[in-house]
Amino acid sequence: MSKIVVTGYGIIAPNTQNRKEFLHNLRDGNCCLQSVIGLGPNSESIVVGLIDKGLEEFENNKYIKRLPRVTKLGIKAAKEALEQAKITNLNEKKVGLFFGTSLGAGGEKSFQNAIIEGNRNNFNKIPVTFSHIANYHCITSAIGHYLGVKGITKTITTGCTSSLEAIQDAMVYLKSGIIDIAIVGGSDSPICQATIYAFAKTKVIPLGQSLENGAVPFHEESDGFAMSEAGGVLILEKEDAAIKRGIEIKGEIASIVSNNDGVYTYSVDETGDQMVNLLHEIARDKNPSYINSQALGIQTHDQIEKRCSQEIFNHKTPYTSIKSMYGNPFGAIGVLQVISSLLSIEHGFIPPTIRTTKRGFENMNIVTSTVYQDINEVLITNHGHGGNNACASIKKYEGDMNVLR
Structure with a gap:
């Protein structure tokens, strides 16, 4: 396909x-x-x-x-x-x-x-x-x-x-x-x-x-x-x-998966079970260059990212969040994360999580200054008000542009 x-x-x-x-x-x-x-x-x-x-x-x-x-x-x-x-x-x-x-x-x-x-x-x-x-x-x-x-x-x-x-x-x-x-x-x-x-x-x-x-x-x-x-x-x-x-x-947009926490409207799933399940699904057999994270400064959400980092990547895969620079523009943040991932793939860098001292998250591999390296695949995590979770895999294009010309 x-x-x-x-x-x-x-x-x-x-x-x-x-x-x-x-x-x-x-x-x-x-x-x-x-x-x-x-x-x-x-x-x-x-x-x-x-x-x-x-x-x-x-x-x-x-x-x-x-x-x-x-x-x-x-x-x-x-x-x-x-x-x-x-x-x-x-x-x-x-x-x-x-x-x-x-x-x-x-x-x-x-x-x-x-x-x-x-x-x-x-x-x-x-x-x-x-x-x-x-x-x-x-x-x-x-x-x-x-x-x-x-x-x-x-x-x-x-x-x-x-x-x-x-x-x-x-x-x-x-x-x-x-x-x-x-x-x-x-x-x-x-x-x-x-x-x-x-x-x-x-x-x-x-x-x-x-x-x-x-x-x-x-x-x-x-x-x-x-x-x-x-x-x-x-x-x-x-x-x-x-x-x-x-x-x-x-x-390439390799894959996008989504689900819902399934909790009461006025409550929050602090366990992050559904996000963990989703990231497990999309990260299977993958070795991403980094995670473009949904972390935004709300402790409940950021702790879920820490759990994902530990359980799925053993804190070895780099994590970053562009929300340290741009905040959270609600329904637009997902596409901004995709565009930022495409730019980092094209130009070979991991954007930093600025302003943080990593206090409380010391065990994570958080990128706090720009890292220049080849980027082959980026995984994106995203969570919405209302309980929806979404994860995406964005990959460097490796096809032959001359095949069908």
Whole structure:
């Protein structure tokens, strides 16, 4: 069966407008987060990842200007991905669009304001766009409209695993022959009072902590994670189709598996049994160059990663987490982990987990400064609010580009 390969990718994230800047920040270990005073429930500072530039091109288009920010992030990333893959004739191919989002447009002011006005029973204050903003699938369909996609269009919302599971779904459609090309990714822009207050109540947002100790993966003094925003997109094709097009193949999506903890909505599975089972399944007979981990500064989650490291790899395989640099952009984090893995494979390096002293995780093989070496395979771990777990294997492409030309 033909391999599923990546022929293009695009990204927008904090301090990152494109894949070139993403590579630079990953390789240099740059912190793209900031501590902002006044965002907490009692005006405390919190660590966040904000995008302050990169969407200016949409301000002169009156139609795109009206779209939610989360949609614009998806469009921006998709444009770059399609450009790299050299795909312009979408109408001539069977194209599928698969997008993951966790919060949709629920973190945006227009949505929040509509809810407030609605509670005042003022019908005329509800914007005509409210039903579109409230419907997650309208985000994906708006991205599809901009790109010119009229084929299969799917929205996946499984918390922070959304974009990784969007890739999983796209692979099924590609392998079945239903589509020729998959545009797949995720976007989220969750930073608003509602989400900040909600996560602060559950004690997973570090209130008043500095960048030194707040939202730091693999660091026992961290009191939680950094909320962030981002968009990322991959172009996926079958190997033989990509070779026939003569396009450069960036890497292979070898496999993606997922499951659910199966616990009560308002509880957390602190054992990590399902994540361990999943990683066992995908890591079987593999010797990955490193693990691109879901660790994000929440002690429960990071301890599960430590258990995986011990039981499956005997603490020998290197671990890292890009969330130390970029925080957690909810449903977009999975595709960002994939893109970061592809860049590390192409350029031969393991990105560091910055800011951590490894306190409480000393036995793990945590990479804290950039390591330059050949990278052949990266395993990704990902966990979502709602209990979903997802793991992926991203491999260096080793096929012969001349076979089918």
